Amino acid sequence: MQIHIKYFASVREALGRSSESWETQQTTLVGLRKELQERGEPWQTALGSEQPLRAALNQAMVHGDADLKDGDEVAYFPPVTGG
Amino acid sequence: MQTNIRIQTQDFDVSTELASLRAGERRAGAVCCFVGTVREMGTGQAVLGMELEHYPGMTERAIADMAKLASERFEVLGATVIHRIGPLLPEDQIVLVAVTSPHRRDAFQACEFLMDYLKTQAPFWKKEATASGSQWVDARESDDEALQRWGVQARNAS
Numbered sequence: 479m480q481i482h483i484k485y486f487a488s489v490r491e492a493l494g495r496s497s498e499s500w501e502t503q504q505t506t507l508v509g510l511r512k513e514l515q516e517r518g519e520p521w522q523t524a525l526g527s528e529q530p531l532r533a534a535l536n537q538a539m540v541h542g543d544a545d546l547k548d549g550d551e552v553a554y555f556p557p558v559t560g561g
Numbered sequence: 562m563q564t565n566i567r568i569q570t571q572d573f574d575v576s577t578e579l580a581s582l583r584a585g586e587r588r589a590g591a592v593c594c595f596v597g598t599v600r601e602m603g604t605g606q607a608v609l610g611m612e613l614e615h616y617p618g619m620t621e622r623a624i625a626d627m628a629k630l631a632s633e634r635f636e637v638l639g640a641t642v643i644h645r646i647g648p649l650l651p652e653d654q655i656v657l658v659a660v661t662s663p664h665r666r667d668a669f670q671a672c673e674f675l676m677d678y679l680k681t682q683a684p685f686w687k688k689e690a691t692a693s694g695s696q697w698v699d700a701r702e703s704d705d706e707a708l709q710r711w712g713v714q715a716r717n718a719s
Contacts, residue, residue: 487614487686488697530700532717537619539682541716553616553684557700557717560613560644560685561597561656561676 479503479548481510485524486555489531492524507533508543510552530557562632563639566624568615570647573657582641582659589638593668594659595676599649602698606691613646613655616684620644627678634711635671636662642675644685677707681717 484497504510511533515525525531534553535544546552565582575596583589599611628640643657658675662668687698705715 484616486616486684487688530718534616534619534684537616537622539623553619555616555684556686556697558681558684559687559698559700560615560683561680 481546482551484551484553486553488556489524489554492520505546506543507535507540507546507552510546525554532557562628562637564625564628565641566621566628567643568620568646569643570645572645572654573643575657578641578643578657579659582639582661586638586661588663589661591662591665591668592659593672594657595672596654597656599651599653599655602689606693608651609690609692610651611649611690612688613649614686614688615646619684623683624679627675627682630678631671631674634674635667636664637667637671638662640671640675642679674711677711678713680704681708681715
């Protein structure tokens with residue numbers, strides 16, 4: 479299935495891209511992140527557990543895991559700092 | 562509750578926004594507003610400017626969610642939330658949260674709740690420029706704690 483992935487702020491800069499479409503068999507958010515990291519650098523570090531990383535699924539913040547379905551929008555970014 | 566949510570690069574005029582928020586609302590006996598501005602971060606280095614990034618779509622959704630939560634907790638008649646994005650300079654206005662209510666207590670509390678929520682739940686990111694380069698601002702645990710005072714888990718900085 480196809481997942482639309484967006485990257486913001488420091489994660490976007492580390493990866494040198496703001497979005498991509500990704501074909502995957504992974505059915506969970508945790509599985510997807512692991513698969514993206516396994517592409518090697520810069521994903522390995524940018525999506526690694528060394529730095530605080532937040533995720534959203536279909537534009538809602540997710541803490542922990544969630545199920546994925548075809549066409550979902552996933553986003554990775556650092557903790558937010560607005561206001 | 563009437564809500565006006567705007568994400569924009571241009572500046573805003575507080576008087577104009579408050580007049581617009583209050584217009585035609587005769588039940589309102591209290592207006593409370595908060596304006597966040599670009600400041601020195603106390604790192605010893607002058608902040609030359611700032612760049613604000615956000616997640617279009619999710620931002621508006623997060624702010625609409627927080628306005629709904631505020632209206633469930635407090636007696637709020639109307640709310641305006643404006644957040645600027647793009648390049649900003651020292652002393653510039655960044656964010657406006659304004660609410661109307663029949664009474665001051667609800668107005669004060671709703672305004673503070675909305676800001677505490679926005680700080681840790683709305684997808685904005687600040688990048689500061691100083692003479693030695695630009696860097697992303699770190700999230701603060703004290704902002705998580707501010708939201709937790711309202712009984713809402715922030716889970717942003719930590």
